[in-house]
Amino acid sequence: MSEHKNSQVIRDLIDRLSRLNAAEDWNGPLNPSQFAALSYLARANRFSRAPSHVAEYLVTTRGTASQTLKALARKGLICESRSETDKRSIRYDVTDLGKDMMKAPSGLANVIDDLPDEIVNGLTGSLKTLVREILKTRKGRSFGLCRTCAHHRKRGNEAYCKLLDVPLAPADANEICHEHIAA
Amino acid sequence: MSEHKNSQVIRDLIDRLSRLNAAEDWNGPLNPSQFAALSYLARANRFSRAPSHVAEYLVTTRGTASQTLKALARKGLICESRSETDKRSIRYDVTDLGKDMMKAPSGLANVIDDLPDEIVNGLTGSLKTLVREILKTRKGRSFGLCRTCAHHRKRGNEAYCKLLDVPLAPADANEICHEHIAA
DNA sequence: TCTTAATAGTAGCGAGTCGAAACTATTGCA
DNA sequence: TGCAATAGTTTCGACTCGCTACTATTAAGA
Numbered sequence: 001m002s003e004h005k006n007s008q009v010i011r012d013l014i015d016r017l018s019r020l021n022a023a024e025d026w027n028g029p030l031n032p033s034q035f036a037a038l039s040y041l042a043r044a045n046r047f048s049r050a051p052s053h054v055a056e057y058l059v060t061t062r063g064t065a066s067q068t069l070k071a072l073a074r075k076g077l078i079c080e081s082r083s084e085t086d087k088r089s090i091r092y093d094v095t096d097l098g099k100d101m102m103k104a105p106s107g108l109a110n111v112i113d114d115l116p117d118e119i120v121n122g123l124t125g126s127l128k129t130l131v132r133e134i135l136k137t138r139k140g141r142s143f144g145l146c147r148t149c150a151h152h153r154k155r156g157n158e159a160y161c162k163l164l165d166v167p168l169a170p171a172d173a174n175e176i177c178h179e180h181i182a183a
Numbered sequence: 184m185s186e187h188k189n190s191q192v193i194r195d196l197i198d199r200l201s202r203l204n205a206a207e208d209w210n211g212p213l214n215p216s217q218f219a220a221l222s223y224l225a226r227a228n229r230f231s232r233a234p235s236h237v238a239e240y241l242v243t244t245r246g247t248a249s250q251t252l253k254a255l256a257r258k259g260l261i262c263e264s265r266s267e268t269d270k271r272s273i274r275y276d277v278t279d280l281g282k283d284m285m286k287a288p289s290g291l292a293n294v295i296d297d298l299p300d301e302i303v304n305g306l307t308g309s310l311k312t313l314v315r316e317i318l319k320t321r322k323g324r325s326f327g328l329c330r331t332c333a334h335h336r337k338r339g340n341e342a343y344c345k346l347l348d349v350p351l352a353p354a355d356a357n358e359i360c361h362e363h364i365a366a
Numbered sequence: 367t368c369t370t371a372a373t374a375g376t377a378g379c380g381a382g383t384c385g386a387a388a389c390t391a392t393t394g395c396a
Numbered sequence: 397t398g399c400a401a402t403a404g405t406t407t408c409g410a411c412t413c414g415c416t417a418c419t420a421t422t423a424a425g426a
Contacts, residue, residue: 010303020321021197031383036198039195060385061385063386106190108190110320111313111317123309124192127306130200210385215412234375235375250411251411272373
């Protein structure tokens, strides 16, 4: 019998796994936070690519996120585009160079790909549950895919968002939205 | 159907989970790395508490680990004790104050404790597999419990380590060892 | 034995993250 | 019109990070 609680073991495994994963990033041109921010921007729809959204997704402050995004822009991986309706807002778009950066191989991904589907599905489900429950206690946003959102509507062939009251391009619906509410 | 690979989803969930977990640490007197180092020292046996062991466990360099340990020592959470047989070596012991620090509640631990045993066991197994496989490709040490090691022997009531050729106290056997090899 | 290589730990560098607080510029509301 | 809320930035100090260079000690080989 182990004298350590299961929760302590799992907490430790997650930390160890993310450190092993992060150690790979350090070898490249991006540090782990920059990589995570770029990865988010590459998967977020046009309503969800502002510094404040990145900050909430990465569980950090707007100040820190701002610096990380400036660093990515300096490296030419993202470019800012200002809004016309709200002059305070900024939206960052991933450049072609930035998209290439996402194709880098990952040791963790390779290991996961070799796992049986059954294990992968179970793991995905468990991790999603953990994230969902923690977000619930923190009152954090879920950042799910647009098309799985309660505000997502079909109007004939066209999809639109009931919350923002705008038509959605097919690409939008398959991306992360900061306004996402589980259907 | 999702256009994102499972491996990408899991990688993202692990990163998000560790960020949510780390965000809690920042509110306390210790940052995530310091907490991780202290947690390791509190669970490692007397053969495994040197700076170089902490460095390998945390997947970082000796230089970085050295600084983190100095910070913990400055705060009175660990204290160094030099070896007599090898004057180069240092072993850090966790003080009572440091042990108290480990009792802090954790949001992630609370969520895990509420999960059904079945899910928890599956998750633990999957995460262990991922860590093991990644360590295999990196040729990293497993840092398992002493008593589950191939070098662990029973001699009557007494346990001893075949590799280091020393008798083991009951406490040693239930702690993490850097020399651990799966039995 | 003497020399050389390996090992253990540290110090300093530059880049960057981290939270926190102070700040500017807009926008929304009453 | 005024005032609060919002979006983003800047600066600060503490710290992590890889890296390189360094000291001290121990081990191995000629």
